Amino acid sequence: xxxxxxxxxxxxxxxxxxRPNVIAAYPITxxxxxxxxxxxxxxxxxxGDTEYVTAESEFGAASMVLGASAAGARAFTATSxxxxxxxxxxxxxxxxxxxxxxxxxxxxxxxxPLSIWNxxxxxxxxxxxxIIQLYVESNQEAHDMIPLxxxxxxxxxxxxxxxxxxxxxKLTHAYEPVDLLDQETVxxxxxxxxxxxKLDIExxxxxxxxxxxPYYMEFRVAMEMAMERAREVMLKEFEEWYRLTxxxxxxxxxxxxxxxxxxxxxxxxxxxxxxxxxVKQMRKEGKKVGMLKIRTYRPFPHEEVRKALKxxxxxxxxxxxxxxxAEPPLAADVKSALFGLSPEFHSVVxxxxxxxxxxxxxxxxxxxxxxxxxxxxxxxxxxxxxxxVIP
Amino acid sequence: xxxxxxxxxxxxxxxxxxxxxxxxxxxxxxVIAVNSTGCLEIVSSMYGRNTWGVPxxxxxxxxxxxxxxxxxxxxxxLKRDKEAHVVVFAGDGATFDIGIGTLSGxxxxxxxxxxxxxxxxxxxxxxxxxxxxxxxxxxxxTTPAGKVxxxxxxxKKDMISIAVAHGIPYVASASIAFPKDFQRxxxxxxxxxxxxxIQVHAPCVTGWGIDxxxxxxxxRLAVETGLYPLVEYENGKLVRVRKIKDRKPVxxxxxxxxxxxxxxxxxxxxxxxxxxxxxADENARRYGLDA
Ligand SMILES: Cc1ncc(C[n+]2csc(CCOP(=O)(O)OP(=O)(O)O)c2C)c(N)n1
Ligand code: SF4
Numbered sequence: 001x002x003x004x005x006x007x008x009x010x011x012x013x014x015x016x017x018x019r020p021n022v023i024a025a026y027p028i029t030x031x032x033x034x035x036x037x038x039x040x041x042x043x044x045x046x047x048g049d050t051e052y053v054t055a056e057s058e059f060g061a062a063s064m065v066l067g068a069s070a071a072g073a074r075a076f077t078a079t080s081x082x083x084x085x086x087x088x089x090x091x092x093x094x095x096x097x098x099x100x101x102x103x104x105x106x107x108x109x110x111x112x113p114l115s116i117w118n119x120x121x122x123x124x125x126x127x128x129x130x131i132i133q134l135y136v137e138s139n140q141e142a143h144d145m146i147p148l149x150x151x152x153x154x155x156x157x158x159x160x161x162x163x164x165x166x167x168x169x170k171l172t173h174a175y176e177p178v179d180l181l182d183q184e185t186v187x188x189x190x191x192x193x194x195x196x197x198k199l200d201i202e203x204x205x206x207x208x209x210x211x212x213x214p215y216y217m218e219f220r221v222a223m224e225m226a227m228e229r230a231r232e233v234m235l236k237e238f239e240e241w242y243r244l245t246x247x248x249x250x251x252x253x254x255x256x257x258x259x260x261x262x263x264x265x266x267x268x269x270x271x272x273x274x275x276x277x278x279v280k281q282m283r284k285e286g287k288k289v290g291m292l293k294i295r296t297y298r299p300f301p302h303e304e305v306r307k308a309l310k311x312x313x314x315x316x317x318x319x320x321x322x323x324x325x326a327e328p329p330l331a332a333d334v335k336s337a338l339f340g341l342s343p344e345f346h347s348v349v350x351x352x353x354x355x356x357x358x359x360x361x362x363x364x365x366x367x368x369x370x371x372x373x374x375x376x377x378x379x380x381x382x383x384x385x386x387x388x389v390i391p
Numbered sequence: 392x393x394x395x396x397x398x399x400x401x402x403x404x405x406x407x408x409x410x411x412x413x414x415x416x417x418x419x420x421x422v423i424a425v426n427s428t429g430c431l432e433i434v435s436s437m438y439g440r441n442t443w444g445v446p447x448x449x450x451x452x453x454x455x456x457x458x459x460x461x462x463x464x465x466x467x468x469l470k471r472d473k474e475a476h477v478v479v480f481a482g483d484g485a486t487f488d489i490g491i492g493t494l495s496g497x498x499x500x501x502x503x504x505x506x507x508x509x510x511x512x513x514x515x516x517x518x519x520x521x522x523x524x525x526x527x528x529x530x531x532x533t534t535p536a537g538k539v540x541x542x543x544x545x546x547k548k549d550m551i552s553i554a555v556a557h558g559i560p561y562v563a564s565a566s567i568a569f570p571k572d573f574q575r576x577x578x579x580x581x582x583x584x585x586x587x588x589i590q591v592h593a594p595c596v597t598g599w600g601i602d603x604x605x606x607x608x609x610x611r612l613a614v615e616t617g618l619y620p621l622v623e624y625e626n627g628k629l630v631r632v633r634k635i636k637d638r639k640p641v642x643x644x645x646x647x648x649x650x651x652x653x654x655x656x657x658x659x660x661x662x663x664x665x666x667x668x669x670x671a672d673e674n675a676r677r678y679g680l681d682a
Contacts, residue, residue: 021469051467057496061457064460071471072465072471093450199446199447206441207447210436210438211437
């Protein structure tokens with residue numbers, strides 16, 4: 001059913017349709033409305049057998065979904081920014097325990113200075129936890145990816161937490177037409193969760209053991225192997241999704257106009273929609289430009305990126321996060337995918353803390369690169385003149 | 392398989408195995424055990440050497456309350472809540488200090504969990520650092536007895552009152568010196584629906600510096616001096632206390648332990664011993680301990 005809804009509702013509705021057994025969460029802007037919507041559904045008896053708990057903190061919320069998942073439940077939480085950082089210790093733990101928790105991150109910058117506005121520094125900061133990370137560009141994509149996240153995470157070949165990253169405010173609070181799923185479709189796609197191991201009095205097992213040096217490394221390498229297997233599993237599920245809903249999300253990347261492009265712009269998240277429009281317009285003007293959207297940041301689609309960019313003379317990677325003291329995160333990963341090829345490389349950081357990214361800025365950026373007016377390397381766009389101050 | 396051990400690696404004479412085994416037996420092994428990081432976890436859950444005969448989970452140092460809450464919620468959602476009791480075993484560091492937030496959340500939401508704090512009065516797993524459960528004057532590696540400062544300053548936190556203040560249905564203190572009493576309390580706790588908090592005094596031979604054969608004796612003296620009152624609250628009301636015949640002076644308890652040895656020669660030691668005696672007297676008055 002196609003409806004104009006706000007992002008947080010599209011997300012909450014997809015969570016409801018996925019029939020989690022336990023939801024535990026804690027409010028933080030701009031995620032709050034997601035859990036408020038779920039709380040309202042719970043209060044109105046619309047969540048079926050789902051138990052909804054408001055935690056004492058994000059740390060508690062993450063710990064509760066960890067416990068719930070270990071007991072054999074399908075478990076969901078959502079957060080942003082400081083909340084995600086507070087969850088970090090638990091999320092590393094959940095990944096190591098191979099618990100297929102699904103969480104939505106309504107992406108927000110991190111403090112200090114305090115900012116409630118969007119960039120993706122929060123989720124990027126825990127990219128090494130062993131959690132699948134997927135970035136969406138629209139609320140339709142957010143809506144569809146939630147059942148998919150549960151299905152992939154719970155696959156026996158995967159068993160890793162799954163994080164769906166949705167740009168805070170830009171998507172979470174935007175009104176967009178969304179083709180809302182129905183229960184029958186989701187039920188067909190997503191069977192109830194059947195854990196391999198759970199806390200069960202009939203079959204006592206110890207979860208979360210302590211591993212001295214002769215054992216530890218194997219556990220961690222096994223996570224890496226599971227993340228590799230997640231690639232195949234995810235592709236299969238994208239296909240299944242297409243068969244069932246007619247919506248084709250492609251795979252981990254979406255390459256548009258890349259084959260003959262002189263300049264390709266690489267990005268993740270909601271900014272992709274804007275880049276697509278600009279690229280389409282420029283193509284009409286006969287300019288050889290293309291666009292590469294990265295959907296899964298972990299596992300990182302090295303091969304697909306390399307394939308899409310192999311003909312590009314110039315590559316522009318847009319990051320909305322920093323790795324202070326090194327290359328911006330997405331640029332670093334794209335570069336590693338391109339090892340041995342040497343296109344002219346532009347690493348552009350923009351839109352931190354909700355800084356506006358006007359269409360003209362993207363146009364100028366691509367034109368400058370196309371015309372050879374921009375110096376390769378790393379730069380910040382949309383930055384004002386400032387004097388360094390220590391607050 | 393036995394419910395706990397015998398393959399665990401706790402030091403000979405350690406107090407907490409008595410509590411763990413006692414609780415599991417009291418509940419006929421119908422337990423899902425949740426354990427925080429600490430001595431108990433390290434000695435019982437090494438990969439390939441699990442000593443638990445019940446389903447067991449360890450997550451982090453400071454989240455056992457929330458993990459247990461999540462398990463309990465899941466069992467309810469899955470309609471498996473009659474299957475087992477969700478029981479936390481957590482050290483005093485995990486309980487009084489770093490995990491008090493998640494424990495408070497668990498108690499506030501009144502999850503159907505029995506939370507057992509084995510109180511060995513310091514961070515023993517990491518080598519005897521002070522916790523908020525460490526009594527006044529005790530020497531730990533972070534509150535050493537120096538020339539100026541005679542061990543830990545400040546009082547042992549009153550977790551029992553904090554638990555009671557949460558309005559949960561059952562709160563009790565216990566001691567491994569009185570295992571039958573402890574087991575009765577665990578059974579009693581299981582009769583209440585909601586959050587239950589039991590704090591069981593469990594000496595640590597290495598951290599306290601006691602002879603492994605004297606564990607029970609030392610724990611008994613803590614009770615008999617009034618320093619560790621055994622009390623029981625049901626629905627917020629004090630319903631039972633263990634009465635003491637001829638309450639002993641605190642020195643009798645202190646002198647058996649290396650952690651208090653300096654008090655008998657330090658210039659400020661006498662003051663500290665007097666302070667501990669005041670704590671014991673105050674406990675006696677407050678709970679009506681003297682028989
Ligand atoms: C966040 C965090 N900080 C510190 C530690 C290190 N650490 C592990 S166990 C422990 C002390 C445990 O003390 P307690 O809960 O009293 O249990 P005990 O070892 O005495 O049985 C500490 C400090 C940790 N694991 N996690
Ligand atoms: S260090 Fe103390 S608490 Fe830990 S096992 Fe040994 S005696 Fe028990």
